[in-house]
Amino acid sequence: MNRFLQLGLLTCFCLFCSLATAYPYKPITIIVPQAPGGTNDIVGRVVAQRLGEQIKASVVVENKPGAGGNIGTQFVANAPKDGHTLLMTISSAQAINPALYKNPGFDPVNDFIPLAMVGSVPNVLVVNANFPAKNLDDFLKLVKSKPPETYQFASAGNGTLNHLLGEMLNQSYGISLQHIPYKGVAPALNDLLGGQIQIAFASLPSVLQYINTQKLVALGVSSSRRSPLLPEVPSISEKIPGFSGTLWIGLFAPKGTPKPVIDKLQKEMQLTLTNPELREKLQATGVELANMTPAEFAKQLQEDITRWAKIVKASGASLD
Known part of the structure; x- marks a missing residue:
């Protein structure tokens, strides 16, 4: 045996x-x-x-x-x-x-x-170049001071990561940005660049060229630490502890x-x-x-x- x-x-x-x-x-x-x-x-x-x-x-x-x-x-x-x-x-x-x-x-x-x-x-919280706030502190103060849904944010669609990051920002900071879903990243970025909408979360690769050419302003990154490609841009968690989503x-x-x-x-x-x-x-x-x-x-x-x-x-x- x-x-x-x-x-x-x-x-x-x-x-x-x-x-x-x-x-x-x-x-x-x-x-x-x-x-x-x-x-x-x-x-x-x-x-x-x-x-x-x-x-x-x-x-x-x-x-x-x-x-x-x-x-x-x-x-x-x-x-x-x-x-x-x-x-x-x-x-x-x-x-x-x-x-x-x-x-x-x-x-x-x-x-x-x-x-x-x-x-x-990481995703980047970006705004159109004409948006009045140019850094994360000023952005948070501005949207907090306005009535609910004064400002809208774009996403690539319902349930996408950039949609949920916007909802996470609403929940964690007590604000009420209105969600505007698009059918994909490209049309959302087109309207963001054109000024039809002013705020969005977008993946770093998709917006890096626009940030570098100053067509969009990067306010914060969604990772727990700063991105080596955007060392001057703070992590949102520096202002809102626990905020993270990559x-x-x-x-x-x-x-x-x-x-x-x-x-x-x-x-x-x-x-x-x-x-x-x-x-x-x-x-x-x-x-x-x-x-x-x-x-x-x-x-x-x-x-x-x-x-x-x-x-x-x-x-x-x-x-x-």
Whole structure:
């Protein structure tokens, strides 16, 4: 009996090793559940190229946008559990959508295994160049002194991170900016630049060029510390303790993927993210590289799901 047990354990060990050494045996597809050209798409393509070089395999990015990221995310949740279909997603899709949609079509925790947090992107509270307040202190004093809904803020749509950051600002500072949802970042920025609306939260990569050319004024960043790309712009938490909300970007595999494959992907991603050229490219776009283990990433996801669920409920935002 002991001999049979030993043979069984040896067989399992050999299978375990063969899975790790044989993988990948075909191209790896990273699904980005947002449209081409966005922050997640840009990051996904930079990471895919370097991961392919690291793992010595073909790694391609495929965009599957729709329903705020739900379509692509659900696709990966239902994909074969062999490590050849992965998900590069953002916190607004993975941590906010489960509270925003009645049925997003996936479970953010039970359907996925975190492989690596790539980094985070702060949002910036920006105003049109003609807005009377030019710094965060003056902005907060001004909006506090006016009747409710005197000023409006733009977002890329109901339930998006920049919408919820505006609601968080309302709740945490006792003000009442009126929310004006747009159908995407581009039309919101067009009206902000044109003066039809004066206030918005927007991801740093999407507005950095306008801040540098003084077409928009940056008042504060949503991260807990200042951005190296905008060192003179304060973190909003410096004025409103506890205010924090960044857009993180992370890589996931569908739950059920064999552990040897998960272990290999986690190891290869760790090495990929230490590449100096990759780090330089990502930091130039405004991405702050993460220094987080997969276990810490999983904990961060759980905490974000809980935190954003409260904010979504308080905002009254809901999508079908």
